[in-house]
Structures are given as C-alpha cells and as structure tokens.
Amino acid sequence: xxxxxxxxxxxxxxxxxxxxxxxxxxxxxxxxxxxxxxxxxxxxxxxxxxxxxxxxxxxxxxxxxxxxxxxxxxxxxxxxxxxxxxxxxxxxxxxxxxxxxxxxxxxxxxxxxxxxxxxxxxxxxxxxxxxxxxxxxxxxxxxxxxxxxxxxxxxxxxxxxxxxxxxxxxxxxxxxxxxxxxxxxxxxxxxxxxxxxxxxxxxxxxxxxxxxxxxxxxxxxxxxxxxxxxxxxxxxxxxxxxxxxxxxxxxxxxxxxxxxxxxxxxxxxxxxxxxxxxxxxxxxxxxxxxxxxxxxxxxxxxxxx
Numbered sequence: 001x002x003x004x005x006x007x008x009x010x011x012x013x014x015x016x017x018x019x020x021x022x023x024x025x026x027x028x029x030x031x032x033x034x035x036x037x038x039x040x041x042x043x044x045x046x047x048x049x050x051x052x053x054x055x056x057x058x059x060x061x062x063x064x065x066x067x068x069x070x071x072x073x074x075x076x077x078x079x080x081x082x083x084x085x086x087x088x089x090x091x092x093x094x095x096x097x098x099x100x101x102x103x104x105x106x107x108x109x110x111x112x113x114x115x116x117x118x119x120x121x122x123x124x125x126x127x128x129x130x131x132x133x134x135x136x137x138x139x140x141x142x143x144x145x146x147x148x149x150x151x152x153x154x155x156x157x158x159x160x161x162x163x164x165x166x167x168x169x170x171x172x173x174x175x176x177x178x179x180x181x182x183x184x185x186x187x188x189x190x191x192x193x194x195x196x197x198x199x200x201x202x203x204x205x206x207x208x209x210x211x212x213x214x215x216x217x218x219x220x221x222x223x224x225x226x227x228x229x230x231x232x233x234x235x236x237x238x239x240x241x242x243x244x245x246x247x248x249x250x251x252x253x254x255x256x257x258x259x260x261x262x263x264x265x266x267x268x269x270x271x272x273x274x275x276x277x278x279x280x281x282x283x284x285x286x287x288x289x290x291x292x293x294x295x296x297x298x299x300x301x302x303x304x305x
Contacts, residue, residue, distance in 0.1 A: 004109040004130045012057045017104065017111045019128065023135040024301060026128070030104035031059050033097040034113035034126050036074035039301045041135055041234070048229075048236045048301045049073050050160045050262040059101070062118075066094035072160040072262065074299075078143075079120045079153030079275070079285075086152060086275050089119055095154075096120060121147025122287070135302030141295050145287035152279045152286050154270040156249065157297065161227050161236055163252070163263045167205040169195070170226040170237075173217035173248055176202075179273065183214035183251070205252065205263060212256040216271050217248040225250075225265045228304055235304035240267050240297045247271040247283075267297075 005020045016037070017028045027038040037057075039048045051072040060069050078097040080086060092099075102115040102124070114125040127140040145151050176194040178184045186198045194217055195203035202213060217225075225248050226237030249266035270284035278284040287293065 003132065006106055006109075006111065008106075014057060014059060015104070017106065019111060019130050021130045021132065023133075024130055024137065026130065026137060028104075028111050028113065028128055030113045031101045032071075033075065033100045034102050034104075034124075035071075035098070036128070036137075037071070038073070039137070039236070039299070041301055043135075044230070044234055044303065046230070046234060048161055048234075050162045050260075052260070060099040062096070062099045063092045064099055066098065067258065070160075070258075070260075074160070075158040077154060077156040077158055078117065078124065079122060079151065079155070081154055081156065081273050081275075084275055086279075087150065091119060097124060100124075116146060120151055120153065121145065121149075122151060122153070135300060137299040137301070139297040139299065141297070142292060143287070144292035145289055148289050150286065150288050152275060152284050154268065154273075154275050154278065155244075155285055155293075156266050156268040156270075157238060157240075157245070159236070159238070159265045159299075160262050161265065162229070163205045163227070163261060164229065165205055165207045166231065167227060167229045167263070168232070169203040169205075169250060169263065169265075170224075170228055170235075171203075171217055171220065171248060171250075172222045172224060173220040175217070175219040177216045179214040179216060179249070179251075183212050183256075185211045185213060206254055208255045208261045210255040212254060213250065213252045215250045217250060218246070218271065220248065223267070225267055226300075227263060227265060232304055235300060235302065236265075237300045238265060238267050238297060239300070241295050244285075244293060244295045245269055 096117040110129040223242040245267035252263040270278040
C-alpha cells in the first residue's frame with residue numbers, strides 16, 4: 001500500500017495541498033480557513049463534494065456574507081452562524097474561520113492548518129491525515145481559548161455534498177425540528193420523529209424542484225451522519241464524539257437556494273442557530289480562558305459495504 005503523497009500547487013494565488021493514497025485524493029486550502037475542497041474516491045471515480053460552478057476560486061475577506069461566496073466543499077463554522085453579538089463581541093456572517101488565512105505545515109503523511117481567530121481569540125488547529133488502506137480521512141483538532149475571557153460559541157462541521165434524486169440521509173437521530181419556515185417544504189409541525197414529516201420521508205433527496213429543507217436533528221444514540229448515493233453504493237459519513245457535537249443540522253437545497261442542488265451535513269456543538277439563545281439553554285460550546293477542546297473526527301468517503 002502506498003503512503004500518502006502530498007503535493008502542493010497554486011490556483012488563483014491560493015496554495016492548495018493535495019493529499020493522495022490508493023483510495024482517495026483530497027485537497028486542502030489553508031487560506032480559506034482550512035477548507036477541504038475536494039474528496040475524490042479513485043475506485044468509484046467519484047467526487048463527493050459539491051462545488052459552486054458560478055463562482056471562481058478566490059480568497060474571502062473578513063465580514064463577507066457567506067451565501068454570496070459559497071464555493072462548496074467542506075467548511076467549518078466557528079464561533080457562530082448568523083451575525084451575532086456574543087459576550088460583547090460582534091461576529092460576522094458564518095463566523096470567522098471561513099475567511100481566515102491559516103498557516104500550514106506538511107509532515108510525512110499529514111497536513112496541519114492553524115491560526116488564531118482575531119475576534120474570538122480562539123486558536124484553531126486541524127491536522128488532516130489519510131488513513132492507510134482505507135477511504136477514511138482523520139481530522140485531529142485542538143482548539144484553545146487564548147482570549148483571556150470566557151467564550152460561548154458554535155462549532156459546526158459543514159460538508160456540501162453532490163446529490164441526486166433518491167440519495168438518502170442516514171442518521172441515528174430520533175427527533176427533529178424545522179429550523180425556519182422559509183427553508184421548509186412542510187411548514188412547521190413542531191418536534192417530530194425523524195424522518196417522516198407530513199407523511200413524507202424527508203431523508204430521501206427529491207428531484208430539483210425549487211424547494212429546500214433545513215432541520216435540527218437530535219436525540220441520537222451515536223455520533224454519525226451520512227449520505228448514501230449512487231443507488232446506495234457509495235457513502236460519505238462523519239464519525240465524531242457526541243460530547244463535542246451533540247446535535248446535527250441538515251440543510252438541503254433542491255433549487256430554492258440560489259438554484260443550488262446540494263445537501264450539507266452539519267454535526268454541530270449548539271442548537272438553535274443563535275448562540276445566545278443556545279447559551280441560555282445550556283446548548284452551546286463554552287471555553288474558559290486557557291481551556292481547550294481536543295477531538296478527532298473521521299470522514300469516510302467510499303463504498304457502502
């Protein structure tokens with residue numbers, strides 16, 4: 001089995017680090033908050049990640065609105081989603097990380113991206129490693145609060161995936177809620193048992209029909225969230241520690257959102273979307289000065305067998 005081959009290249013003035021083994025080819029962009037822009041499975045000749053073909057690759061600026069600059073791929077939201085003042089600090093749309101130019105370091109078989117988020121003072125570090133002999137990507141995280149003050153925040157994974165009719169979200173979550181009426185095919189029935197809402201199995205991707213879904217998913221016995229594709233032959237999944245990510249969000253646009261056709265898997269540390277409201281409910285991440293989060297997330301992108 002071949003060890004990971006790591007090759008740098010440059011596109012549109014941005015460094016891209018390509019990691020490759022016998023199973024996967026993965027691209028990481030440090031200047032875009034450590035975005036993973038490609039997860040390509042060689043056996044199935046399949047790119048799992050969705051890309052916005054209407055946008056060119058470009059560096060984002062702090063304060064940019066996310067929707068207008070939504071390139072796709074795998075982002076992470078930290079320390080918030082909606083623009084919000086938290087503990088006296090005003091944070092921009094979809095947080096700081098996605099517009100943060102991170103430093104990077106390459107070792108024999110891994111790539112690390114790291115840096116301090118200027119508003120929150122959170123030091124973020126992610127190490128990406130392809131597991132030998134498998135279609136798995138190991139993400140090792142260390143986030144430490146260097147601000148000198150308590151930080152309450154949302155940390156959310158955000159994988160935008162290619163979809164086709166009949167693809168299916170797989171999650172052990174038992175309960176769900178609609179996030180907002182503007183992003184719902186079904187209105188707002190309140191809490192419901194996942195996945196059936198208004199007599200429809202919401203886990204199944206429909207045709208591109210000009211609608212969208214946005215759900216909170218919770219009450220899950222395991223930290224896993226996956227999408228089955230290619231008539232159930234392929235699987236993209238997150239495996240993670242529920243103590244860090246106790247909730248799941250699922251956003252899917254079937255054409256309503258800017259004509260995009262994509263589903264986004266979002267293991268999350270907070271619910272609901274406003275961090276202040278989540279904090280009042282005791283449902284968000286909290287780090288005191290000097291405290292840290294250390295965790296591992298595994299992405300699997302291969303056959304469903």
